[in-house]
Amino acid sequence: MNIEITPKESSGVDRHVQITVPAETVRDAEDKAARRYASSVRLPGFRPGKAPPMMVRKKFADAIRQEALEALVRDAYKEVVEKQDLKVASQPHVHDLKFEEGKPLTFELHFELRPTLELARISGFRVTKRAVTVTSDSVQEQLEAIRDQRAAWAPVEEKPMPADMVNVEISTGDDSSEAKSYPLVLGTGQAIPGIEELVMEASPGETVERLVRWPDDFPDEAQRGQAKLVRIKLHDVKRKSAPPLDDAFAREVGDFESLDALKAAIRADLTESSTREADAEVRQKLVDEIIGANSFDVPKSWVQQFAANYAEAYQIPEEDREKFATEFQSMAERQIRRDLVLETIAEREGLGSTEKDIDDRITAQAEKRGLNPGQLYAQLEKNGRLKEIERSLTEDKVFQWLMERNEVQTES
Template sequence: MQVSVETTSALERRLTIQVPAEKVDTAVDERLKQTARRVKVDGFRPGKVPMNVVKRRFGDSVRQEVLSELMRNHFIEAVTQEKLNPAGTPEIEPVKMNAGEPFEFTATFEVYPVVELKSLEGESVERPVAEIKDADVEELITDLRKQRATFVETDKAAETGDQVKIDFEGFIDGEAFAGGKGEGYDLTLGSNSFIPGFEDQLVGSKAGDSKDVEVSFPEDYQAADLAGKAAVFKCKVHAVKQQQLPELNDAFFAQFGVAEGGESAFRAEVRKNMEAQLKQATRNATKQAVFEALMKANPIEVPRALISGEIDNLRRQAAQQYNLGQDFDIGQIPADLFKDQAKNNVTLGLLVGEVIKANELKADDALVDELLNEMAGSYQEPQKVVDYYKSNPEMLRQVQGAALEQQVVDKLLSQAQVTDVTKTFRELAMPGQ
């Protein structure tokens, strides 16, 4: 076998592989003999078909079959011989296939990049830190009460946080437009569920009021025919309802799994959950900061084949998230939606792999147990959850992967210049809320 390697781009390689004619002929003859022993041809007993008949009937198809196998096998031998590390499936094309002559084919593919990993020495990483204050606990308890609030009719003027029952109809240039009408709609003022400015103009209204609400649709509004246009909504207020929070009593506590111990036990449970949430949020934010620094310090080119494969993974995840069904063709989801994320994921995966290899890291059993216990802590019978994970190799590998990832983060943090940045609980654990 003769092999030549051509570098066609930073990561693309083209192999030209030549197989001696006698090797091809020997393989074809052997395959024809095997064929002769098993084929059935009218007029001949099984296994007694003359070779010239077998060649005439099956020679072309057998040769094609043999050449396909030779291309696959010799491609593997060639990349091993040349010490290449293919990324993705090669494009293999025959070049010379004439009988009695050396068989020649090309294989074009991308290779994994050679990463010369740079340390994070001198790189700045901001690590968020936060503590849970009594005010944070009170605020979260108020949020929990609001989630289970009821609304009671009142004669007072509507305030932000109140609910108004309205009929409305929208007009543009005096003409009603499709989808702009509703009746008996319960709208919570301050919820931002309507277009900007709508809810603010209903503050101060009372039951029985009629009001024209003047707004403009955002430029990026989902309905292109309405985007950027000024509109008037004629509204009729039927009722104003004031939010009524549930009392802090045993019935309320029971909704959160606190069956005894009263308010002190409930507050302790809330704080415990907040601490777990904060720990996870801190870990995630720190990991993101470290990985961003790792990619900044180590810009690499990544194979298109790996990016394409990751795009398909993200498409599948999106299809599952939106319950599109097993038969849904993920190719219908535009690749551009995931291109940047896929490239980042592949880049990060290659770099994290290099950190693991360079430092000979393995999942630490103690850290695996710690992560398992954290995960199981939110269940009523934590030990059963731990036992389940440990008895399921696939589930356990996921936790081991998370532990190994955390060890990578810790290793990189030890190299970088770390600055602690103080955040509030809500900023870190509940961003955007």
């Protein structure tokens, strides 16, 4: 394509390029677009594709010029990328477009490049790793959580207490609609404190009412601090009854001969989980050290897309997405920098995961879950999870490589 490419002042990963397309090339593009239109459009009195070219150009002048323009911009961008062997990170934006009849087409292309990481220093760092300790209180807390999961709700004929489940009708003085029944677990924040206090004044079957003040931090600002007459009718109260912590409980939970065996399994699980967390912290510290020692830019478009993906995944309301993107920006940029560092080291040092690595990981997972490895592989492939495993294995190799070249001290 006959075009003139003039690089403009750029910085970091941003690139601005001035494009000039000669009038003759523009005319050729318009002729090509006109021929395409002439071969397919229908005009009264003519068979498809048989209308005179001049008539077609006159009737579809704007559409033909628009098609020619889009083709010229697209081809110009492709030529810029291919001629300069660029690794582009984002789609281009067109600025200062001038497209006048019989004159050259001129415009600027703005786009971002994928950053090139030199990573001159990735060894010789010293990071600390917190000591992994699991206390008896932590074990007991987890044991109580398991016990709570197996607790049963039983009706009681007395006033409710915090943690009780109630079925209650609630109506306010400004509510003309029919009162509705709500299941509530008291003390969990499902209702405002004043209403919970009123509920706990009633016995099953009783109706009570009084003024309740709405809290100052109530989500609806218009209702903050207001006092309203609230009427509640308490239908029933249920209280949670937890089983005793004994050997029988341990056998019911799983394949444990005694309560001590269950506690030992809980301690082992907590130790394993805490060790994973400590290792993850060390990995992030190492990456932060590398990022701090090796400056590189991150494409803004990547950060924006990363934030947009999270907003979509967490179903952030449209009106809150701009605020979310602003608050999430630093976290998104940090994650992108981390990924770029790991990808660069993996590629440079040949640390990518192999098919055998993936097969071995899936086989180990299958044995742990009592599944056939082939069936698990097919399931992971169907759900698009193989890439995730490949990435995890590669990261493990990179961090193992980094651990051998940097000092990790365990806190005493």
